[in-house]
Amino acid sequence: MRKYSSTRGRLLFCRIMEIVALNTILPHILKGHEVLNTYTSFLLSLCLILVLNNIFRYKYLKDYRNKTYYLSYGLSVVIIGYFNYYMKNPGTDIYFILTLIEVMIVNRDIKTRLVTFHFIIYLISNLYKIDLFDSKAFISSLVNVALNYGSFFLIIFLFRTVVNERNKVLDLNQELLAKNLTLNEYSEIIKQLTLEQERTRIAQELHDSIGHSLIALKMNIEYAENILDKDPEKAKTAITKAKQVSKESMNSLREVVSILRKDNYVDKLRISINEIFNNFKESNxxxxxxxxxxxxxxxxxxxxxxxxxxxxxxxxxxxxxxxxxxxxxxxxxxxxxxxxxxxxxxxxxxxxxxxxxxxxxxxxxxxxxxxxxxxxxxxxxxxxxxxxxxx
Known part of the structure; x- marks a missing residue:
């Protein structure tokens, strides 16, 4: 089933069955003829045309909407119908089934006109079974031919359904695989963006917290330097405040380092804002x-x-x-x-x-x-x- 679900597998199966059918028809043509006569040569020529026409269609006529494809397919069906009419043989039945498989399974879409033409040729080629002068026998034979055709038509149609469903599953699997690969790529991109945003966030946090502390530290040191000779006590107080700001800046740095784990939220906003003011209090x-x-x-x-x-x-x-x-x-x-x-x-x-x-x-x-x-x-x-x- 896995091999037959692919176009290559279906074509290979059809080629093998054609060889089987041809090996069944050829002995029937040559049977009873020690030398080739005109009719035997004619039949052998039809076999050669059938094989070459099929090879040509399978290899070169990939577009099933092409008129040349319709002509090639019609020629093969007519030749098979002729064989079936004059030499009823299991090989002709195989060929009929294969040509129906071609338009129902090998091709993506069912060509209604080709199926109708195929049925008409099959019906005509089986007229030898029908007594045209006996209405009851005619109707009975016609029903039998139609039932025979309908039986293998139904089997092929059901098999086509199974194959199509399997193809859909395979297509969905491929689509899912492609989407998974795309999601993995997006995930990697998002990961990189997240890392970049986190780096930016940490840099911002460093700039905001440490930058503020350094400005406050600078102000206090400059103030202490300016009043050192005039008022040593105030200078000492400013230096003490500078040391405190320095200590707080170290704590801020530790908080920034831990920012990947959690955010440090403000509890009491007014108190936190007043702490900002206090950093500059001693500078006056x-x-x-x-x-x-x-x-x-x-x-x-x-x-x-x-x-x-x-x-x-x-x-x-x-x-x-x-x-x-x-x-x-x-x-x-x-x-x-x-x-x-x-x-x-x-x-x-x-x-x-x-x-x-x-x-x-x-x-x-x-x-x-x-x-x-x-x-x-x-x-x-x-x-x-x-x-x-x-x-």
Whole structure:
């Protein structure tokens, strides 16, 4: 069944059966003739034409819609019908079955016209069995011929159904295999993209947390350096704060390293924001004002985490790039929307180029379905305004 389900297997089977049929017909032609006469030569010529015509059709006429194919097939059926009419032989029955198999199984589609023509030739070639002058015998013989034809037609049709179903299964298996290969390729691509996104995420986290700590550390050290001679006690306090910031930055680094395992969410947002302010408290050069709706503490950890990181990066950027000394932060919740405003008195920016920090702010807020704007004043001030849906 496996071999016969393929076109090559079906053709090979038909060729073998043709040889069997021909070996049955030839002895019948030559039987009783010691020398070749005209009629025997004629029959042998028909056999040769039949074989050559079949070879030509099988090898060169691949398009079953071609008119030449119809002519070649019709010629073979007529020759077989002639043999069947004049020398009823098992070989002719085999040939009739093979030609029917050709149009029902070997070909993908059943050609109704060829099947009809095949049946008519089969019926005519069996007329010798029918007594045309005896109506009852004629009808009875006609029914028998039709039943014989119908029996092997039905067998071939059922076999065709089995073969087609098997071909469908094989095609589906091939399609499934192709889709599995495609899915594996997509899986590998997704894996690479995920790794790339994770690397970007870690780089962003390093930039945001460590960058903020380094700015605070720099501010405290510079402050201590400037007042060391004037006020050693305050300088000592600033150095102590710098050491604390350094320690906290190391803790932040450890947290970033573990980011692949879990996110470090903010628990109490106001407390976490005040910790950002405390990093610059001892320098006495940065002022912070926070207006926060306490309802914001009830929003999801993802939103609070996003707000905290946005403020941290806004403070870092404002001090580093704008020399800002004053920050006003407003966080409000209205209906299903969280609004965030971070404004500083830093230097203006005529052409805002989104750095790694600003891109990180934008990507985090957009990931939550929100939007963000970066606005620079003409003389001073830089503002980050964001809205995040709370759904």
């Amino acid at each position: 050069s940065i002022e912070f004002t926070l207006h926060m709706d306490e309802e914001v503490e009830k929003v999801s950890p993802d939103i609070k985490n996003c707000i905290y990181k946005t403020i941290r990066e806004a403070v870092t950027n404002g001090i580093k790039h704008g020399n800002a000394t004053n920050f006003i932060i407003e966080i409000n919740k209205k209906d299903n929307n969280i609004s965030l405003l971070v404004q500083n008195n830093g230097l203006p920016c005529s052409n805002i180029i989104k750095s790694t920090g600003l891109k990180g702010i934008e990507s985090r807020i957009k990931a939550l379905g929100g939007n963000v704007s970066f606005i620079s004043g003409e003389i001073k001030n830089f503002t980050i305004s964001a809205n995040i849906p709370n759904v």
